[in-house]
Amino acid sequence: MPAFPYSTTSTSTSIPTATVAAVPTSLALPVIEAAFPRQLHAYWPALQEKTRGWLLEKRLMPADKVEQHADGLRYTDLMAGYYLGAPDAVLQAIADYSAWFFLWDDRHDRDIVHGRPGAWRRLRRALHTALDAPRDHLRHPDVLVAGFADSVLRLYAFLPDTWNARFARHFHAVIDAYDREFHNRAHGVVPTVEEYLALRRLTFAHWIWTDLLEPSAGTELPDSVRRHPAYRRPALLSQEFAAWYNDLCSLPKEIAGDEVHNLGISLVKHEGLSLEGAIAEIRRRVEECIDEFLVAEQEGLRFADGLADGTVRGKECASAVRACLGNMRNWFSSVYWFHHESGRYMVDSWDDRSTPPYVNNEAAGEK
Incomplete structure (x- = not known):
């Protein structure tokens, strides 16, 4: 059976035990490994291949870096482990957009590292404009802007204009946060x-990844449902877990890269914690997030049951909310394993701990 009744893929795929990564004791979360079973959307093998092809087609990564690093970065694994039940075309659009997001994050980082404020300003303005009129930016000279326009235009095809406007509003805020x-x-x-x-x-785009649960479920949820605490609470907790666990895993990389944005760095600077104390505090918050999600998940499921009021729309809405809650749960395991399998966090294997081997150090129009 499909993971959800509207999936175009016949089943999800379990992860062979032999391929599961070893997790360092300091980062291990036994509750995730025991209580959050990991799956991949059955479309994943094609997803990986097509996203690799999209990166080449849009010239978003040099061919040699695609060949050497694209699969090992596991960007498609992250999305295929999250949006189970999504129609294949929806998952493909999300995966390409996600890969773009990582590349944008890398460009942002390199522009800071190499002191390129002019390049960043141009990119920021172009992204704001492309978000509102993606069709007009498909041939933009900066390939990052053109790739963004392509991915956004595809995402805008699945649900009504009201969802598109909300996505745009949320991503405008993300762009502004990257500027801060x-x-x-x-x-x-x-x-x-x-x-x-x-x-x-x-900057972690909490509400973007939450918005994308809806095209995966095949419907736009009413505002009264999305804003209800029984839906919003587990959605927020799933994203907070991901952001804070990312901070825990990426702290060595970000210290090496002279970063200032990490919960651990803020705790050391402003709360007077030692590095060890900050790591312990992040881990405490991560574990508390999991515990609170398990409670909020049950409240969300009861809320979904109450939406099934005997009408066709009520039944559809209840089913969609259950699907979204199921994928909020999937986010925990997908994020967890991604951090132990993606080359993005394997700092010790890099020639230079401050320079990821998969990045392009050049900026469009400013080298």
Whole structure:
């Protein structure tokens, strides 16, 4: 049976035990390994191949870096482990957009590292414009902008204009948050813990990944459902887990790269914790997030049951909410294993711990 009744793929795929990565004790979360079974969308092998081809077609990565690094970065694994039940075309569009997002993050990082504020300003403005009119930017001279326009235009094809407008609103906020991050890093500003947590919800794109649950479920949820605490709470917890676990795993990489945006760095700078104490505090927050999600998940399922009011629309809405909740749960295992399998976090294997081997150090129009 498909993972959900509207999936175009016949089943999900379990992960062979032999391929499961070893997890360092300091980063191991037994509750994830025991209580959050890991699966991949059955479309995943084709997804990986087509996203690799899309990166080449759009010239988003040099061919040699695609060949050497694209599969090992596991970007498609992350999405294929999250949006189970999504129609294949939806998952493909999400995976390509996700790969683009990582590349944008890398460009942003390199523009900071190499002191290219002009290049960043041009990119920021172009992305804001392309988000509102993607069709007009498919041939933009900056391949990152053109690739963004292509991926956004495809995402806009699945649900009504109201969903598209919401996605755009949420991503405009993400672009602005990246600009604040650029300023902080350029000036060595370490945000306070509360400032960091608020910024992180935007730079990690909490509401973008949550929005994408809806085309995966095949329907736009009413505002009254999306904004209900029984839906919003587990959605937020799943994203907070991902952001904070990312901070835990990427702390060595970000210290090596002279970063200022990591919960651990804010805890050391503003709360007076030692590095070891900050790591322990991040881990405590991560584990608390899991515990709270398990409670919120049950509240969400009861909320979904209440939506099934005997009408066709009520039944469809209840089914979609259950599907979204199921994928919020999938996010935990997908994020967890991604961090132990992706070459993005294998700092010890890099020739230079401050320079990822998969990045392009050049910026469009400014080298």
